Amino acid sequence: xxxxxxxxxxxxxxxxxxxMDPRMKLILTLFYVVSLFxxxxxxxxxxxxxxxxxxxxxxxxxxxxxxxxxxxxxFIILFTAFFNVLYGGGEPLFPEIGWLSWLKxxxxxxxxxxxxxxxxxxxxTSYLTYTTSPVMLTDAMERLxxxxxxxxxxxxxxxxxxxxxxxxxxxxxxxxxxxxxAQKARGADFETGNIFRRAKALIPILIxxxxxxxxxxxxxxxxxxxxxxxxxxxxxxxxxxxxGWRDFLALAxxxxxxxxIILLMIF
Amino acid sequence: MIKTENLSHLYSxxxxxxxxxxxxxxxxxxxxxxxxxxxxTGSGKSTLIAHFNAILKPTSGKIFIxxxxxxxxxxxTRIQTRFDVGLVFQYPEHQLFEETVYKDISFGPKNMGLPxxxxxxxxxxxxxxxxxxxxxxxxxxxxxxxxxxxxVAIAGVMALEPKVLILDEPAAGLDPRGRDEILSRIxxxxxxxxSTVLLVSHSMEDVSRNANSxxxxxxxxxxxxxxxxxxxxxxxxxxxxxxxxxKITRVFISLREKGYPVSPNxxxxxxGKDELMKLLRKGxxxxx
Numbered sequence: 001x002x003x004x005x006x007x008x009x010x011x012x013x014x015x016x017x018x019x020m021d022p023r024m025k026l027i028l029t030l031f032y033v034v035s036l037f038x039x040x041x042x043x044x045x046x047x048x049x050x051x052x053x054x055x056x057x058x059x060x061x062x063x064x065x066x067x068x069x070x071x072x073x074x075f076i077i078l079f080t081a082f083f084n085v086l087y088g089g090g091e092p093l094f095p096e097i098g099w100l101s102w103l104k105x106x107x108x109x110x111x112x113x114x115x116x117x118x119x120x121x122x123x124x125t126s127y128l129t130y131t132t133s134p135v136m137l138t139d140a141m142e143r144l145x146x147x148x149x150x151x152x153x154x155x156x157x158x159x160x161x162x163x164x165x166x167x168x169x170x171x172x173x174x175x176x177x178x179x180x181x182a183q184k185a186r187g188a189d190f191e192t193g194n195i196f197r198r199a200k201a202l203i204p205i206l207i208x209x210x211x212x213x214x215x216x217x218x219x220x221x222x223x224x225x226x227x228x229x230x231x232x233x234x235x236x237x238x239x240x241x242x243x244g245w246r247d248f249l250a251l252a253x254x255x256x257x258x259x260x261i262i263l264l265m266i267f
Numbered sequence: 268m269i270k271t272e273n274l275s276h277l278y279s280x281x282x283x284x285x286x287x288x289x290x291x292x293x294x295x296x297x298x299x300x301x302x303x304x305x306x307x308t309g310s311g312k313s314t315l316i317a318h319f320n321a322i323l324k325p326t327s328g329k330i331f332i333x334x335x336x337x338x339x340x341x342x343x344t345r346i347q348t349r350f351d352v353g354l355v356f357q358y359p360e361h362q363l364f365e366e367t368v369y370k371d372i373s374f375g376p377k378n379m380g381l382p383x384x385x386x387x388x389x390x391x392x393x394x395x396x397x398x399x400x401x402x403x404x405x406x407x408x409x410x411x412x413x414x415x416x417x418x419v420a421i422a423g424v425m426a427l428e429p430k431v432l433i434l435d436e437p438a439a440g441l442d443p444r445g446r447d448e449i450l451s452r453i454x455x456x457x458x459x460x461x462s463t464v465l466l467v468s469h470s471m472e473d474v475s476r477n478a479n480s481x482x483x484x485x486x487x488x489x490x491x492x493x494x495x496x497x498x499x500x501x502x503x504x505x506x507x508x509x510x511x512x513x514k515i516t517r518v519f520i521s522l523r524e525k526g527y528p529v530s531p532n533x534x535x536x537x538x539g540k541d542e543l544m545k546l547l548r549k550g551x552x553x554x555x
Contacts, residue, residue, distance in 0.1 A: 011283050065282050175361075181322050182362035185354040186423060187346065187378030204374065207364035211409070 009069075010133045015060035016246060017131040022140035024247040028254050029128045035258050036121055040265050045116050047260050051253065052123055059131050066126055070119065077118050084111040134166035139239070156232025164220070172213065179208045268298040268431065268463050269319055269352075274328035276314055288314040290487045292328070296465070301457050303474030303495075304467040306484030307509055312467045313357065315484065316433050319465075320352035321345040332431075350379055353429030357436045359420035363408040368399075368419050371408050375427045386426075393422035396452060414445045421449070425456075432456070433465040438473065450477055472513045475499065475534040483510070496532045515539045 012018075017025075032048075039045055056063055088107015129137070142159035149155050180190070183204045190201045274292040279285050289311040296302055306312045317323040318330055321337050330337045332348055356362070365371035372393055376386040394401065397418035403411065408419050421437060434453065438446035450466075454477050457464045468474050474481060474495075481498040483491040485508045491498050498505070502512045502520065512520075512534070519533040519542065529546055533539050 013283075061283070068281065178356065179362055181317065182356045182359065183374075184322055185320060185349055185356065186362075186375035186427065187349050188374075189346070189378065204362075204364045208362055212361055 009130065011061050011065075011130050012133070013060050013131065015058060015131065017055065017059035017127065019244075019246055020131075020250060021241050021243050021247045022132050022136040023144055023241060024243060024250060025128055025132055026137070026140045026144060028250055029125060031254050031258060032124045033121065035254075035261050036117055036124070038258075038261050038265060039117070040261075042113070042116070044261050044264050045113075045120065047257055047264075048120055049116075051257050052120060052127075054253070055124070055127050059127055061127070061130050066123060066130070069126060070122060073118075073122060077115055080118065081111040081115050084114050135163055136239075138163040138166065140241070143241070156235070160232075168213075168216065171216070172209070175212055176205065176209055179205050268300075268333060269296040270294070270331040270334075271318070272329040272331075274315075274318060274330060275326050276311075276318065276323060277326045280326060287487050289484075292489050294482065294489055294492055296463060298463055299461045301454075301464045301477065301479045302466070303478030303481045304465055304484065305469055305471060305474055305481060305510060307469065310484040311487040312484050313435055315489075316354065316435060316465060316467060319431070319433060320354045321348045322354070350375075350427050351429055352431040352433065353424040353427045355421055355424045355432075355434040355437055357439065359424070359437075360413065360416035362423075363416060363420055366407060367405050368408050368411075369404040371419060372422045372426050375423055379427065389426040389428060390422075392428075393426040396425050396456060397422045398448065398452065414441055417441065417445075418449075429462070431463040431465070433467070435467045436469075437466070438468070438470075446473075453477070469510070471505075471511050471534075475513050475516075483508070495534065499532055499534050502531075 032051075036048060039048060056066075085103065085107040088104045088110050091105050092103060094103060132140075138159045141162070142155055145153070145155045145159075184190075188201060188204055190198065190205075193201070271292050271294050275290050276288045277285055278288050292315060304312050304316065314323065318325055319332070321330075324338060329339075332352065335344060337345060337348060363371050365374065369390060372390045373386045376389050381389070390404075394404070399415065399418050399422065403415065403419075408416060411419065417437075421434075424432075432453070437453070438449055441449065450473060453464060453466065456462070466474060466478060478495060480494050481491065482489060483498065483505070490508070491501065491504075499512065499516060502516060505512055515536055515538075516534045519529050519539065520531065522529050523531055527546060528549075529542050530538075533542055
């Protein structure tokens with residue numbers, strides 16, 4: 001069922017990672033992603049991988065759940081790897097076997113490099129959302145972007161839109177599930193036939209879904225107006241964030257990792 | 268007709284959100300029965316019925332429809348099961364999608380691969396069943412009122428002419444008149460076609476007035492499955508589960524407590540009337 005997708009989900013908890021300031025988590029995730037792209041060789045991945053291991057241990061979320069979330073992305077990962085193998089240069093790996101001549105050392109190395117990079121990328125960003133509730137995440141984003149208000153960027157509105165969008169993902173997934181089941185009960189078939197038939201089979205799902213999304217949007221707008229929402233001007237916060245020892249510890253760790261990677265790049 | 272063996276279902280298995288929806292359900296529903304399924308919100312009613320037409324796959328256990336084990340059969344059998352066991356979900360009006368009422372009701376029969384004249388006949392019959400005007404057939408279902416939409420959606424399942432009809436809170440959110448009408452039409456359908464009907468509800472009143480037997484769900488388990496009088500004999504257990512007994516039953520329980528010789532198994536107003544008439548004929552005195 002679509003409910004089982006764990007990508008982007010939040011798992012409530014009380015771990016080290018959960019207790020970190022979401023602003024710091026956001027910044028560090030950014031650094032993490034950058035460091036992944038700086039990594040020059042597999043030693044670099046070993047360092048980032050060690051950091052990832054720490055994150056996994058200190059988040060209290062079992063790797064099993066996360067790996068299940070990776071499953072739907074397996075296709076993209078393998079697809080990327082496949083093309084990296086095809087376009088790699090260098091010497092053939094098995095020169096004595098003729099039909100394997102396309103399998104070249106550099107291609108295989110590139111492919112493996114890509115697989116590790118993508119997996120670490122997904123893991124790192126997943127753990128951000130696993131340990132940070134959507135509301136905290138957008139809250140942190142709004143605060144980090146606040147300086148851009150000077151350039152007339154509607155930071156609060158953007159953050160609010162994002163909060164609402166994130167808030168309604170599970171609701172809409174639930175709704176989709178229900179509609180799929182209701183149409184299945186009337187004998188709708190989404191699994192057989194060619195691509196055109198399958199695309200057409202989606203109409204009985206998409207139309208009710210769209211209609212209910214509009215209905216919800218209207219209801220939400222009414223509910224917000226009833227509670228006197230009028231944008232970000234003069235709005236105060238229920239939760240005030242401050243950096244604590246966890247955040248500085250994590251920052252120090254991240255800086256160490258980036259430093260190590262830069263050293264690897266130089267030597 | 269419908270049989271389950273140790274049927275269990277977990278949601279989000281293997282994640283921190285894992286919850287047991289239903290657990291170890293063993294029931295047997297004979298052909299032609301009218302079963303009321305009651306239970307609290309979250310007691311597993313809806314999960315249970317979604318197993319009966321192969322929409323949900325059990326985490327463990329088996330389901331037999333007409334003696335056929337659903338999940339060891341091939342896919343074709345399961346698709347056929349969806350036509351044999353008609354399932355009307357909660358708020359079915361949210362599934363409407365076609366341009367016209369006619370097209371929407373005929374969605375199911377079309378999926379069955381029926382010829383055009385047969386589809387036409389079935390839409391006609393289904394329309395009669397829910398009591399909708401033929402003038403609405405060419406209208407968009409989205410232009411109708413809430414009650415009319417509900418009827419169109421129910422007609423969409425009725426047009427499958429299922430051998431087993433399952434309705435999940437078909438009357439939720441309707442006004443009392445709309446509710447009585449829908450329930451009485453289901454009762455008529457049951458009488459005329461001798462088909463098996465399951466009515467999911469948390470209104471004891473609706474269930475006791477319509478069903479022959481009652482299945483009580485509590486915290487994912489089937490705690491009672493018996494004839495209506497037998498279930499109401501355990502009225503106190505029901506109250507303990509946070510379920511309400513019909514108001515008329517409560518009146519008669521208090522009458523008995525006051526010492527009047529009335530039957531404790533009164534759960535419809537008609538029965539109540541008969542009981543009271545009997546009592547009055549006897550002189551209407553309380554035993555001391």
